[in-house]
Amino acid sequence: MADTATDSRSVAFLGLGTMGFPMAGHLAVRGGHRVTVFNRTAAKADAWTARFGGASAATPAEAAREAELVFLCVGGDDDVRAVAGEAMTAMKPGTIVADHSTVSATVAREMAELARERGLFFLDAPVSGGQAGAENGVLTVMVGGDADAFARAQxxxxxxxxxxxxxxPAGAGQLTKMVNQICIAGLLQGLAEGMAFAQKAGLDGHKVVDVIGKGAAQSWQMDNRAKTMLDGKFDFGFAVDWMRKDLGIVLGEARNNGASLPVTALVDQFYAEVQGMGGNRLDTSSLMTRLTR
Incomplete structure (x- = not known):
């Protein structure tokens, strides 16, 4: 990977979950930036500073007060409103807030307007690539908002x-992430059906994947999930609960813009069945469990 270091900046990172913890770490180590972190569970912030240095703060406002750029990665719409909203009360004019959470385009636009009123900039910047992508620093980041602010934050x-x-513009990052989740949901259901079919047909599923993975059926999901699906391993990755949250955002946006998403709506209900089976924290590839129980 090319060196991504820039001039050292004072930054804040709010939210140190599965994704945020390593992302903030890359800012400190790979970027050489001076990072102040905040997490609602203080022990997580303590663990981060013990590993990466930097500083921790007791509140979002305290973390953001001296930052030139503020990043956050939290849960849903209300979390962004609460955490980013509090942080904005302490920021200096011209500061950029980049939100890596997956939330609605509505809240992205709302927060962009709030930032504008305060002389700040807000970028909606959801990510794709999962925990492995965050840990390895190879995420895909899709960004909406002011172009000049993006150029400074990129x-x-x-x-x-x-x-x-x-x-x-504001909201475009979140809308792009919705497209991403629509495509993933359909791919995973197709992959689950294909793997279940291979097993029912008496084929060697791993050999099947090795063959068809070299042709038109190949995808990231096949490369990274097909063999664990065949082995019944789902205790890792992007949780079903998180995917259902994301698909709820997608289906809500579709009701607003008139998009027809019949497959997405169906797969969302399949995930509800997985939740009913106790699979809330299993990887999204656990759609396979519906077909093999």
Whole structure:
């Protein structure tokens, strides 16, 4: 990977979950930036500073007060409103807030307007690539918001993003992430059906994947999930609960813009069945469990 280091900047990172913890680490280590972190569970912030140095703060406002750029990666719409909203009360004019959470385009636009009123900039910048992508610093980052603010923030996002792309005005990043989740949901259901069919047909599923993975059926999901699906291993990865949250955002947006998403709606209900089987925290590839029980 090319060196992504830039001039050292004072930055804040709010939210140290599965994704945020390594992303903030890349800002400190790969980027050489001065990072102050905040996490609602203080022990996670303590663990981060013990590993990467930097500083921790007791509140989002405290973390953001001296930062030139503020990054956050939290849960849903209300979390972004609460955490980013509090942080904005302490920021200096011209500061950029980049939100890596997956939330609605509505809240992205809402926060962009709030930032504008305060003389700040807000970028909606959801990511794709999962825990492995965050840990290895090779995420895909899709960004909506002011183009000049994006140009200032892009070198820092490159500390953990292999691809960092400006998609358009406020909300465009979140809308692009919705397309991403629509495509993944359909791919995973097709892959689950294919693997289940191979097993029912008495084929060697691993050999099947080795063959068809070299042709038109190949995908990231096949390369990274087909064999674990065949082995019944699902205790890792992007949780079903998170995917259902994302698909709820997708289906809500589709109701607003008139898009027809029959397959997405169906797969969302299949995930509800997986939740009913106790699979809330299993990887999204656990769609396979519905077909093999």
């Amino acid at each position: 070198p820092l996002m490159a500390c953990y993003g292999r691809s960092v792309t400006h998609m358009g």
